[in-house]
Amino acid sequence: MRRAVAALEPVTDRFVLVSTGNVYADHSRPGADETVPLLPPLAGDVMTDMDVYGQAKVACEAAVRDGFGDRALVARAGLIGGPGDWSGRSGWWPWRFAHPVGADGAVLTPDDPDLPMSLVDVRDLAAWLVRCAALGTSGVFDAVGEPDTLGGLLSASREVVGHDGPVVAAPADWLAEHGVQEWMGPDSLPLWISDPQWRGFGGHTGAAARAAGLACRPVRETLRDAAAYEEHREPSEPRRCGLSDETERRLLALLGH
Structure with missing residues (x-):
């Protein structure tokens, strides 16, 4: 990033950097904005x-802002x-509601709506x-979606695929006891964060x-378009998040489904 800024600053009008909410030092408070203190570079x-x-x-943000000043947008x-979400985080829930494995x-x-x-x-x-x-907008912005909740996203996921089966909500302690991971990755329930230090990550x-x-x-x-992407992914392409069919069947059986 420092090399890019040094090379581009003399010949480029503006620099737009896509950064991340992970730059913040505190993720515990929902309703936060750009004033939250940052991690050390x-x-x-x-x-x-x-x-x-x-x-x-x-560190990347600092390099861009030092080089471009008020000609930078972070x-x-x-x-x-949406479509093309290789992580599966936005597509897994509507896909799962379209392909439930419970009997x-x-x-x-x-259980965290x-x-x-x-x-x-x-x-x-x-x-x-x-x-x-194009307009020359500069500054630092949290580029996030409209405020919502996990429950709202799950309800919307059900609606777009027409799921009308039972929704079996399990508490965080029970899920952790049975090896269910948070957020993403193998055997996870995507988008879910139980760690109190990260409860505000999705709440800016x-x-x-x-x-x-x-x-x-x-x-x-x-969610509809993310689900369509999931339906057309290559069969050989591994899913990067969500519960396997086998794991979910086993857990549902333990809960009486």
Whole structure:
């Protein structure tokens, strides 16, 4: 990033950096904004592993803002979803509701409907970034979706695929006891965060970005198109999040489904 800034600053009008909400030092408070203190910047020049991802992004932001000043826009993206979401986080829930494995059509969910969680469509984010570059918008923005909850996203996921089977909600302690992971990765329930130190990660308001023109389509459209992407992924492509059919059947059976 430092090399890019040094090379581009003399010949480029603007710099738009897609950063991340991981730059913040505190993720415990829902309803936060861009004033939350940042992590210390990465001390070296190379991000050695994902444990220092946030610090690396802080260093990248500093390089861009030092080089371009008020000619820079820093977009701290939250959860991005929609068609092409290789992580599966935005597509797994509607896909699972479309393909339930419980004998009665049941789907296992975390019992945490009020967890703050928003989803920004990749197409809306991209369009806004291009528009900001054209208009000369500068500053730092939390580029996140409209404020929502995990329960709201799960309900929308059910609606877009027409799921009418049981929703079996399990408490966090029970899920952890049975090896269910949070957020993403193998044998996870995507988008769920029980760690109190991270409860606010998906709850930034995004008010400044909306005031600067970020317009989000209805989340149902994002989830519908993410589900369509999931349906057409290559069979050989591994899913990067969600419970396996076998694991979910076993857990549902333990809960009487």
